[in-house]
Amino acid sequence: MPRQVDREARREQILGAAVRVFARQGYAASRIEDIAREAGVAKGSVYLSFGSREELLRAAFDGLADRSGALLAEVGRHPGGPAERLAFLVRSAMELLEGERDLARVLLDVWSAGARRPAWIDMAGFYREYRAVVAGLLEERDAHAAAPAVAPSAHATVLVGAIEGCVLQWLFDPEVELGPLVEPLVTLLVPPRA
Template sequence: MGKRVDSAARREMILRAAVRVFARQGFAATRVDDIAGEAGVAKGSVYLYFDSRDALLAAAFETYAAQSQAVVQQARTGAGDGLERLASLVRSVVDMVAAEPELARILIDLWAAGRQGDASGMDIPAVYREYRAVVAELLADAEAEGILRAGVGEGHAAVVVGAIEGCVLQWIVDPALPVAELAAPIVELCVEGLRRREEG
């Protein structure tokens, strides 16, 4: 039993090393030797857990997707009205990427791999569809609760996701941007801006 725990820990250590190297050098410039060196293991040890560099990138994506799924589930089942849960979703996504900067930085490589058809097992469009779907659900809840301004539809869900992702992308290319501080302005513009104003 102890061996299995050690094996899982070793796999996680190699994956974390790969994420650090991908974030630092970019996926295209990274060799398995680089990852082994970062992890402090022999190159053969990497191949015991991952078939290839692509498999490491796919595993990193799975980590990101699992975190995203947890955030989405919390937004669906959490407390508060639709707009409160949407504000919580925005804050959680920004907190997630700010807490895992290296994982966030390899998103560029994930997007590129997906565009080139090299992202075996990585359904990046599905992650975005899920985000848009949950935002649309929360907006529909807010409409049913009578707190959403008129004329808000599914297009607004894509804009909310775009605002979050646009800020994340700016931070990835310019790490001086204080991404953790951007949740509040996103909420102000993209959540509170959709709230129905009381007449008079």
């Protein structure tokens, strides 16, 4: 079924172009025509793959969310104790974002748009999932130890927040690199025992 393949390939081609354009100009300033040009297709053809401009932003986020989900699943399969798994999560997430700077940049727009329209992009759910996994691992780690100084759920929020906050600074400031922040993050927020 070549049709099927073509359709999918065309979709990816356009979505990739959209991500680049969104990253460069911001969603608000990105015209359908810009995306079409970047993708090397005609304006009208964008609508053969995506129903609206907004759907492109959504699809871009979905791509990141899918990879995020995969990452979370991988964490579950990762060998080692909870601390190792947590460290793996942090390192993987940072690596993913560092390798997808454009996608990370689009996050800014998704934040802006997603925060006011919970039904459209469920940012709350997205971060809740992360927090749940992190909190689970923290609880597991502390199961046989004394109660930690910080509740797992709060700790999870801080850890997830720190990742996003580092990404934020990396996106703003060319002087900030993401790679060198990975181990500090692990050291500071994923200590072997609380």
